[in-house]
Amino acid sequence: VPSYKHVYPRDTGAMAAAALPKHARVVVVGGGVIGCSVAYNLAKRGWKDVLLLEKHRLTSGTTWHAAGLVGQMRASKIETELSAQAVHVMKALEEETGLSTGFKQSGSLTTAQTKERFEIMQRNAARARSYGLEAEIFTPQECADKMTHDGVTLIRTEDLQGGLWLPGDGSGSPTDLTMAFAKGARMNGATIAEGVNVTEFRTANLRGTGTSKVLGVTTEDGTQIDADYVVLCGGQWSRQMAKTAKINVPLHSCEHFYVTTNTLPGVHPGLPVYRDNDSFTYFREWGTGLLVGGFEPEAKPIWTEGVPPNFEFNLLPDDYDHFMQIWDGAAHRIPCLEEAEINTFVNGPESFTTDNQYILGEAPECRGFFVAAGFNSAGIANAAGAGSTLAEWITEGAPSSDVWGVDIRRFGGFHRSPMFLRDRVKEVLGMHYAMPWPRKELESARGLRRSPLYPAHAEKGAVFGQRYGWERVNYFMPPDHPATDPTIPETHTVDQPPHWLPFVQEEHRHTRSKVSLFDVTSFAKLMVQGPDAEVVMQRLCSADVSEIGKCVYTGMLNEHGGYAS
Numbered sequence: 001v002p003s004y005k006h007v008y009p010r011d012t013g014a015m016a017a018a019a020l021p022k023h024a025r026v027v028v029v030g031g032g033v034i035g036c037s038v039a040y041n042l043a044k045r046g047w048k049d050v051l052l053l054e055k056h057r058l059t060s061g062t063t064w065h066a067a068g069l070v071g072q073m074r075a076s077k078i079e080t081e082l083s084a085q086a087v088h089v090m091k092a093l094e095e096e097t098g099l100s101t102g103f104k105q106s107g108s109l110t111t112a113q114t115k116e117r118f119e120i121m122q123r124n125a126a127r128a129r130s131y132g133l134e135a136e137i138f139t140p141q142e143c144a145d146k147m148t149h150d151g152v153t154l155i156r157t158e159d160l161q162g163g164l165w166l167p168g169d170g171s172g173s174p175t176d177l178t179m180a181f182a183k184g185a186r187m188n189g190a191t192i193a194e195g196v197n198v199t200e201f202r203t204a205n206l207r208g209t210g211t212s213k214v215l216g217v218t219t220e221d222g223t224q225i226d227a228d229y230v231v232l233c234g235g236q237w238s239r240q241m242a243k244t245a246k247i248n249v250p251l252h253s254c255e256h257f258y259v260t261t262n263t264l265p266g267v268h269p270g271l272p273v274y275r276d277n278d279s280f281t282y283f284r285e286w287g288t289g290l291l292v293g294g295f296e297p298e299a300k301p302i303w304t305e306g307v308p309p310n311f312e313f314n315l316l317p318d319d320y321d322h323f324m325q326i327w328d329g330a331a332h333r334i335p336c337l338e339e340a341e342i343n344t345f346v347n348g349p350e351s352f353t354t355d356n357q358y359i360l361g362e363a364p365e366c367r368g369f370f371v372a373a374g375f376n377s378a379g380i381a382n383a384a385g386a387g388s389t390l391a392e393w394i395t396e397g398a399p400s401s402d403v404w405g406v407d408i409r410r411f412g413g414f415h416r417s418p419m420f421l422r423d424r425v426k427e428v429l430g431m432h433y434a435m436p437w438p439r440k441e442l443e444s445a446r447g448l449r450r451s452p453l454y455p456a457h458a459e460k461g462a463v464f465g466q467r468y469g470w471e472r473v474n475y476f477m478p479p480d481h482p483a484t485d486p487t488i489p490e491t492h493t494v495d496q497p498p499h500w501l502p503f504v505q506e507e508h509r510h511t512r513s514k515v516s517l518f519d520v521t522s523f524a525k526l527m528v529q530g531p532d533a534e535v536v537m538q539r540l541c542s543a544d545v546s547e548i549g550k551c552v553y554t555g556m557l558n559e560h561g562g563y564a565s
Contacts, residue, residue, distance in 0.1 A: 020193060020223055024051035026394065027217050027227040029198045029241070032063035033174060033379055034372050035233030036181035037387025039190045045395050048189030051225065052182075053217070055197040059178045060312035061235040063379065065348035066174040067258055067293055069273055069284060070381045071108060073128050073135075073166060078401050079357075080131045082385025089384035090172055093180040097187065101180050102173025106285070108273040109138070109146055111155070111163040111333075117278055118161035119494040120436060125164055138163040147274065152266035154334050155274070171273055171284050174380050181383070196220075201230060201245040203366055212246075214368040229394055231370045236351035238359075238373035240306045247363045249408070250415035251351040251374035252425040253307060255300040255316055257323045258293030260286045262341040277433040279329025289343065290334070294326035295377075299429035301422045302349055316347040350377040352425040354415060354445075356432070360386055361393060361408040370394060371408050376428070398560070414469045420445045437492050439474075441465045451521035463500070470522035475503045 025047055028039050031054025039052040054060070072084040090103040112118035121137070128135035138146065143163040147154045182192055200218035205211075216226040232249070234241045242249040271285040281294040300322060323345075331337040353359060353374040363369045372390050375382055386406075393399045404410065414420065427444040449469040451457070457464075457473050465474040477500070510516055528537055537545050542563075543554035558564040 020196065020219070020225060021051065021191070022224075023049075023216075023226040024191075025049035025227070026051070026229045026231060027225060028052040028231045028233060029217065030054065030061070030233035030235060030238075031058040031178075031182070031192065031194065032061050032233065032235050033059070033066075033178045033181065033383045034235075034375065034386060035231070036178050036185060036192075037383040038231050038233060038372060038390050039185040039192070040181045040188070041387040041391035042394065043185050043188035043190040045391055047391075047395060050185070050190040051227075052185065052190060052192045053196040053198055053219070054192070054194045056312040057194050058182055058192070059175050061237070062348060062350055063174050063178055063235075064313060065315065065346055066377075066380050067282070067284065067291055068102070068171045068174050068380050069108075069282065069378075070103065070170050070172050071166070071273070071378075072133055072168055072381070073124065073131075076405060077131050078403060079405060080128075080133065081401070082389060082403075083378075083381050084133065084168070085385040085388060086172075086381050086383070087168055087170070089388075090177065090180075093177075093184055097180050097183040099180040099183055100173070100176050102176040103170060104172070104270070104285075105168065105170040106270050106272050107146075107165060107167040108169035108275065109143060109163050109165055110275040110277060111143055111157075112161045113159055113276075113278040115161055116435060116492065116494050121162065121164045128166065134167050136165045136167075138165050146272060147266070149266050149268045149271070154264075154266040154271075154336070155276075156333055156335055165272075169273055172380060177380065177383070181387075198241075201232075201241075201247075201366075201369065203245055203369070206367070211364070212366045214245075214366055227368075229368045229370060231372065231390065231394070233372045235373060236303075236307050236349060237309075238351070238371065242363070242371065245366060245369065247365045247369060247371075248411055248413065248416050249359060249363075249371055249373055250411050250421055251353050251359065252301055252418075252421040253303045253349040254352050254425055254429050255302055255319070255322075255347055256293070256350040256377055256429075257319070257326065258291055258346050259323070259327075259342045260291050260344045260346075261289035261337070262343055263288040264290055264336050264340060266336070275433070276329065276333045279326075279333055280430070280433045281326055281330045281333065283330070283334065289340070290337070292327070292330050292334075292337065294330070295429055295432035296322070296325050297430035297434065299352075299426050301426050304418045304422045307349075311349075316349060318345045318347060320345070352376050352428050354411075354421065354424045354428065356428050357406050358382060358386065359408050359411075360390060360403065360406045364409050377432070398558075402562075412468060414448055417448075420448060435492070439465075439498075441474075447471060449522075451519050453519050453521070457519070467522055472522050473519065475500050475507060477503055 028035050039050050042050045070086050074080040074083050090101040112121050125135040125137050140157040140160040144153050144157045197220040198217045199220050202215040203212040214230045218224050236253045238249045239251050274283040280296050284291045351374050356376050359374040360372050372386050389399050423445040450471050461477045462473045463477050464471045540556050541554040545552045555563045556565040
């Protein structure tokens with residue numbers, strides 16, 4: 001792909017495989033943008049004995065073909081703060097290393113075609129400001145003005161409700177950012193070795209715990225490197241690599257598409273990143289043309305049984321038929337695309353998780369084994385925050401922020417199922433730009449875990465949601481309600497209460513005044529016994545749990561006195 005001519009830098013500063021040490025305090029496996037960020041952040045914290053091993057060359061895998069969008073706004077405050085680190089770190093890296101990261105703080109504009117989308121957008125603007133980001137709601141004319149250059153307006157606006165302007169966003173060069181992280185890591189004492197294929201994670205069982213401890217890694221030529229910590233940053237290979245150590249990293253590859261065009265009128269170096277979520281598309285300046293990509297509602301999973309071992313700098317075959325669902329919407333929003341020439345078609349696989357959140361932290365199966373993977377096509381934007389958080393986790397024993405939303409411990413054994421992963425990520429990819437309706441339930445990979453009472457609930461009109469794989473009753477719907485008719489599509493609005501509200505209100509009234517039974521099959525249950533059981537539970541819990549004959553609703557605390565549950 002001509003656009004990635006720097007993918008093989010003349011001098012990466014990496015050491016020869018023959019000079020590998022016999023021990024490292026931390027071994028990082030994988031030299032994409034995430035692995036290089038982890039190595040950099042560990043070294044910046046003063047841990048010099050850090051060794052990064054890359055099977056092929058730095059940026060290989062998925063980093064080299066990433067689109068490079070840098071968006072800060074996420075679903076929660078903590079995740080937004082992690083993403084927002086990218087802007088500061090990219091600027092600081094350039095000063096520290098003398099290498100460009102390709103970062104352009106051009107801002108981002110997202111537009112809405114429907115009143116429902118615009119209502120969500122207005123809420124997101126308020127949320128963004130509460131998170132400390134600059135955010136502004138635009139009228140359709142202001143959207144047009146922002147996308148106008150030299151008298152040429154790129155976007156069609158007559159069918160828009162408005163837009164969301166985030167001036168702190170932008171774009172960067174995935175390859176340049178990775179190289180800057182790598183140079184910064186070496187400058188601070190870390191070692192990087194390319195052409196070293198890790199084939200085994202060596203572990204030892206910890207008797208009586210059901211877990212193990214990491215001992216180190218073994219390379220393809222049989223070299224053993226002992227390590228106190230191992231960090232797996234293997235991208236879409238992470239699931240199959242971790243499986244060899246009996247560690248669960250539930251991610252799955254999907255095909256992901258974008259094209260680059262020839263020169264287009266109205267495109268300039270400072271053009272904002274643009275997203276039209278209602279047509280599932282995103283755009284960024286690409287020289288004098290555009291990069292046009294998207295997140296279609298129904299994706300194409302690939303490689304359920306495992307990613308080919310030698311797919312480091314490869315692309316998948318073009319699929320114009322599948323891409324047309326993105327291109328048609330893109331051409332409607334940016335009319336000049338109807339006559340544009342496509343220079344490159346990129347079908348580069350990316351890894352996605354079951355809940356559209358990345359995977360970070362210490363694997364519960366193995367002490368000292370950390371994972372950073374499954375970035376759902378947002379690794380460039382999240383590399384800085386994920387790398388700094390994981391480095392803090394390793395060096396301090398725990399992160400200082402509540403990152404449960406991305407913690408690897410949120411997954412269970414049932415997430416190991418390749419079929420479950422394949423079916424779920426087919427829907428998850430489209431969640432990037434789908435309407436985020438409150439209490440929206442995913443439709444794929446359902447029925448995985450069911451209570452013994454499931455048939456009885458279903459017979460009574462239960463409408464189920466899914467929690468940790470369990471089918472759990474959300475509410476009961478009367479049999480004569482129109483919503484039970486499968487020929488009537490479910491509708492969502494922002495100015496009307498949901499159809500289920502009266503049923504839930506009645507259930508609340510009944511529970512307050514009479515007696516209700518709740519099926520808690522899906523809840524975890526622990527039996528704590530022994531003469532010191534109450535003492536232990538009083539220390540672990542924030543409420544008084546000594547009362548007999550009552551259920552006590554309480555938080556459970558970690559060793560720092562913060563909430564663990």
